[in-house]
Amino acid sequence: MRPWGWAASPHKGKWQRSFGVLQAIQTFKKKVAEEPNDGANYLSILIDCFRSYNAEPTPSAYSFIIRYLFRRHMLSHLPPVLDHLEKAERFDVPERIFVSVIRSFGRENRLHDAVDIFRRIPNFRCTPSVISLNALLSVLCKSKEGLVLVGDVLLKTPEMNIRLEASTFRILIKALCRNGKLNSAIEILRMMSLHDCTPDAKLYSLVLCSLCIQAGSDQVVEFLEEMRNAGFLPNALEYNSVIDVLIREGKANDAYSFITLMRLEGKIPDITSYNSVLDGFILANDFQKADELFDEMLLIGLFPNSATYNTYINGLCKQDNLELSRQMITCMERAGCKPDIETFNTLLAGYAKAGGMAKAKELMNEAIDKGLQWNSHTYEILINGFISKGILQVN
Structure with missing residues (x-):
């Protein structure tokens, strides 16, 4: 005996159709999996099932068979499937299928x-x-060959009634920056407002970092x-990148002006900012400003790290102030900053340049006593020092 109301159920036909579709799909998947060769007519199998x-x-x-053909690299079977889907079927094809095909x-x-x-x-x-559109642009922007096709694609978008969005510009700008076409990236960034799109901080940051x-x-x-x-x-990270370029x-003075600007904006320059500018002043032999900058770091509460001390010691060595340079190792240790092998290499180069090879050898032994190991730079400094002194043998 059938349950009451079964015969009159308005959902019976829909349910049966759904069940038939489900069975057809399962049968189709099974037949495709059992197909022994690549010569099968997959479209016919689909329709027959x-x-x-x-x-x-x-x-x-259709989505399943398209993915299957791509996975098996049987793309010669794809055109008839797509042609049938385009010309014989009547349902509206979901856009997700084309996104998948484009990516494949x-x-x-x-x-x-x-x-x-x-x-x-x-x-x-x-x-x-x-x-x-974004799926296609993402594909094209991965290679220089694809970038050549981007312009023509964008020209066709008005005909297809596709409105460019911020996400579209982001794809283009990233690709241009990655390929070194920075002027074009900046031009597109400026064009965004014409399409009612507003660049965000991430896009500006991307272009700035690429420029740096x-x-x-x-x-x-x-x-x-x-x-x-x-x-x-x-x-602060972006300012540091700009400082590094300067x-x-x-351009150490210009770099220092950005430290001042950061502080005016309420940002606290970090040790990386100061280390870069300190190195710039020492490279320019502006030791007075280097000393002032080192004092400024301490006054604002920044703790020098090994890179800071190494840079400052290098400046002292360039001024032939070797004894004070050596005393800085003690200062480092008192400040809780452990000297590394580059600290000793910097001092070693200073003594070697001044001809103090005996002192240089003492430093090498001191480095070993502190648990450090000499590296190739250490040996290079030592060899050059002995050669400059005309000493061909080392005891």
Whole structure:
């Protein structure tokens, strides 16, 4: 006896169809897995399996066979599947299928095929969006060959009624920075407002950091000012990157001005900031400013680390103040900062330059007593020192 109301249930037909589709998909997956060779007509298998259950192939079924063909690298079977999906089926194809196809073509380095399927999306009764566009751009932007195709893709987006979003610009700017096309990255950053998109702090930071690696100080400082005018104040790490660029170009005074700017903005320059500028002053032989900077660090409560002491000791050695340089090791230890082998190498180079090879040998032994091991730099300094003294044998 059937339960009451069963015959009149309005959901019976829908339930039966869903069950038939489920069985068709399971049968289809089984037949595909059992297929012994690559010569099978997978489209026919798909259609026959669904027909045997009086059902129509679903988006999920097409998604499965497309993924299967990519996974097995049987891409010669893909065109008839896509053509049938485009011309014979009547359902609206979900955009997620095209996103998957685009990414799969990208992994196969078939960039033109990825572009082609993107442009065909409307033919599949699907409205393309920024989701599929971003998927394509992510694929293209991974290689220089793909970057060449980006411009043409973007020109076609108005015809496809796709609105560019901040996420789209982020993909483009990252790719341009990665490939050293910084002027183009800055230009696109400035164009974002024309598309009702506002660059965020992360995008400005990305471009600034790329400039610090690849560009000169003039362009870096100019962009930094543009970033500040846009309302994004750099953090201490970003300021340190700018300082490093200036030090690299011998502009220690300009670098120090950014330490002052950081403090005016309420940021506390860290030991890395001061170490870089200290090194810049010593490289410029401006020892008075180096001394003033070292004192300033202590006054604001920064604790020098081994890099600070090594840099300061190098400055003392350049002034031939070797005894004070050696006393700095004691100062380091009292401050709880353990000297490393580079500390001794710096002193060793100072004594070797001054011809004090006996003192240099004492330092080497002291380093060993402190549990340090000589490195290649140690031997290089020692050998050069003995050669300069005309000593060919070392006792």
